[in-house]
Amino acid sequence: MDFTTLTISQIRELLKSRQATAVEIAQSHLARIEQNDKEVRAYLSLCPERALAQARRVDEAIAAGEALAPLAGVPVAVKDVILTRGIRTTCASRILENFVAPYDATAVERLERAGAVILGKTNCDEFAMGSSTENSSFFATHNPRDLTRVPGGSSGGSAAAVAANFATVALGSDTGGSIRQPSAFCDIVGMMGTYGRVSRYGLVAFASSLDHIGPFGRSVHDVALVLQTIAGRDPLDSTCAALPVDDYVGALSGDIRGIRVGVPTEYLKGLNPEIGGNIQKGIDLFSKLGCDIVPISLPHTDYAIGCYYIICTAEASSNLARYDGVRYGFRSPQYDDLQDMYRKSRNLGFGAEVKRRIMLGTYVLSSGYYDAYYLKAQKVRTLITRDFVEAFDEVDVIVTPTSPIPPFKLGERVDDPLQMYLADIYTVTASLAGIPGVSVPCGKTSSEPRLPVGMQILAKHFDEARLLRVADAYEKAGGFSIT
Amino acid sequence: MAFTEKDVRYVADLAHLELTEEELKKYLPQLDSILQYMQKLNELDTSEIEPMAQVTYPGSENASFRADLPRRNFSQDEALANAPEPGAGCFKVPRVIEREE
Numbered sequence A: 001m002d003f004t005t006l007t008i009s010q011i012r013e014l015l016k017s018r019q020a021t022a023v024e025i026a027q028s029h030l031a032r033i034e035q036n037d038k039e040v041r042a043y044l045s046l047c048p049e050r051a052l053a054q055a056r057r058v059d060e061a062i063a064a065g066e067a068l069a070p071l072a073g074v075p076v077a078v079k080d081v082i083l084t085r086g087i088r089t090t091c092a093s094r095i096l097e098n099f100v101a102p103y104d105a106t107a108v109e110r111l112e113r114a115g116a117v118i119l120g121k122t123n124c125d126e127f128a129m130g131s132s133t134e135n136s137s138f139f140a141t142h143n144p145r146d147l148t149r150v151p152g153g154s155s156g157g158s159a160a161a162v163a164a165n166f167a168t169v170a171l172g173s174d175t176g177g178s179i180r181q182p183s184a185f186c187d188i189v190g191m192m193g194t195y196g197r198v199s200r201y202g203l204v205a206f207a208s209s210l211d212h213i214g215p216f217g218r219s220v221h222d223v224a225l226v227l228q229t230i231a232g233r234d235p236l237d238s239t240c241a242a243l244p245v246d247d248y249v250g251a252l253s254g255d256i257r258g259i260r261v262g263v264p265t266e267y268l269k270g271l272n273p274e275i276g277g278n279i280q281k282g283i284d285l286f287s288k289l290g291c292d293i294v295p296i297s298l299p300h301t302d303y304a305i306g307c308y309y310i311i312c313t314a315e316a317s318s319n320l321a322r323y324d325g326v327r328y329g330f331r332s333p334q335y336d337d338l339q340d341m342y343r344k345s346r347n348l349g350f351g352a353e354v355k356r357r358i359m360l361g362t363y364v365l366s367s368g369y370y371d372a373y374y375l376k377a378q379k380v381r382t383l384i385t386r387d388f389v390e391a392f393d394e395v396d397v398i399v400t401p402t403s404p405i406p407p408f409k410l411g412e413r414v415d416d417p418l419q420m421y422l423a424d425i426y427t428v429t430a431s432l433a434g435i436p437g438v439s440v441p442c443g444k445t446s447s448e449p450r451l452p453v454g455m456q457i458l459a460k461h462f463d464e465a466r467l468l469r470v471a472d473a474y475e476k477a478g479g480f481s482i483t
Numbered sequence B: 001m002a003f004t005e006k007d008v009r010y011v012a013d014l015a016h017l018e019l020t021e022e023e024l025k026k027y028l029p030q031l032d033s034i035l036q037y038m039q040k041l042n043e044l045d046t047s048e049i050e051p052m053a054q055v056t057y058p059g060s061e062n063a064s065f066r067a068d069l070p071r072r073n074f075s076q077d078e079a080l081a082n083a084p085e086p087g088a089g090c091f092k093v094p095r096v097i098e099r100e101e
Helices: A008-016 A022-040 A048-063 A106-113 A156-163 A180-186 A220-230 A273-288 A301-322 A338-349 A352-365 A371-394 A417-422 A425-433 A464-476 B005-014 B021-043 B076-080
Strands: A043-046 A075-079 A117-122 A169-174 A189-192 A212-217 A260-264 A292-296 A397-401 A437-444 A452-459
Touching: A008 A022, A008 A048, A008 A220, A022 A043, A022 A048, A022 A075, A022 A117, A043 A156, A048 A117, A075 A156, A106 A117, A106 A169, A106 A220, A117 A156, A156 A169, A156 A180, A156 A212, A169 A189, A169 A220, A180 A189, A180 A437, A180 A452, A189 A220, A189 A464, A212 A220, A220 A437, A220 A464, A260 A273, A260 A371, A273 A292, A273 A397, A273 A437, A273 A452, A273 A464, A292 A371, A301 A352, A301 A371, A301 A417, A301 A425, A301 B021, A352 A371, A352 B005, A352 B021, A371 A397, A371 A425, A371 B021, A397 A464, A417 B021, A425 A452, A437 A464, A452 A464, B005 B021
Parallel strands: A075 A117, A075 A169, A260 A292, A260 A397
Antiparallel strands: A043 A117, A169 A212, A189 A212, A189 A437, A397 A452, A437 A452
């Protein structure tokens, strides 16, 4: 039996009925990774000892007749910007190439407490900055659906791991689309909760007002269960909401009649028909399921990219100031004095995209420019958020494409950073507003090569239960392979 | 306002980056085009708009205070485990204070 194609529920059944052990399931995943990851390159490092020790603990608990923990024996891949104690955590950067995390992120701790088996750390764009995983300082990850193409980014390794059956579920991070876009590119489900729904403790900070940790899976149910496990109040993260976590899995009732689905007119303007055609079919399916389709307007959409890239680079320039070669990370072997040590360590340790963003961020925060750029962007952020809050008075969820383009070829877009930024248009808006969003598969492009298309569904703050119910109903009605 | 080489050097300096001449030439047009694009935000009148400093609720509503009690933190060894140059229980760096010899 091939354990690597199973869902969480199927794994649970096998363990309960003693048809398989957690150790067998972990080993089969590790074997598959050994055999096939050289083509995909999803993982940066594996932690087989930790994985098998956890799997053995799960098996012992089962043998002792204990109740099965919610994620018992489920293999998980973790993006390498999330700390795992005792395991190398590099953020795909040379500046942290040998950094061994001294603690676990809260999300990781909660997964392990629920019985999950962590297999290893996945590749990503350096410090989560990018949309293709090509900015990793080590190597690029390949899209399992087409190995000549990118898996998306920045959580490309995690998305690829789930798509290639190298893990059942994975954790990634999303700042401007870094879970949702790779989900679309790799033909899987990926979710970003409301800002503050999941603790950021142990997530290496990129942009503190935009960062989220979130799950990838091959089904909405699996994503819902992982989110439920990691979400909730954490005294170690003061931006983490104290609000109770709903029963997301319980919310997957399948009935979405009467749900008002908003379609933003600005998001359909100039849309590639290969993508737009599929999204329209998805919207038609919602109609068939009894939803009301309501055209809405999000008038400040055009300003979102400018707003996002001012705020995230400003916050990044501040967050990455800590990498100075003093307490951890790469220190240049040669330097004249302290200042020189800082400069050389940072210049040698950081890749090009990271340096670009640090410089942009430094500029927009610098004296004389702060009001014109950063403060202005903070105000535009209010306007963008207001667009969504007002829209949610008329609709319950909003449906959009996840990406304006299908997965592109490796190397195709590395020379024009601005073009790369502009392709984030559908995902940065939700990040700026702090609302939750999920990307689900929405068929393939109609002409050869037939590439995955993703559909994004958004909901208002802390309305993850409804969001997941809508996504799940879409999945059950065959929406993932819509033609 | 175009982004000049002087701007790149100034910003690199502030950010403790030491770019090579080649890097400077490569980044200048990229940074310039991105900053030009950001000018777009000036099309909007935001004179009456508050900046969005908190994301999901006003800071005053945040229930995240805890009692001011000490809790377990890293041991000295754990804290030094990733240090490029530890010594005498500290992080060693080049001299920063001028001394009368």
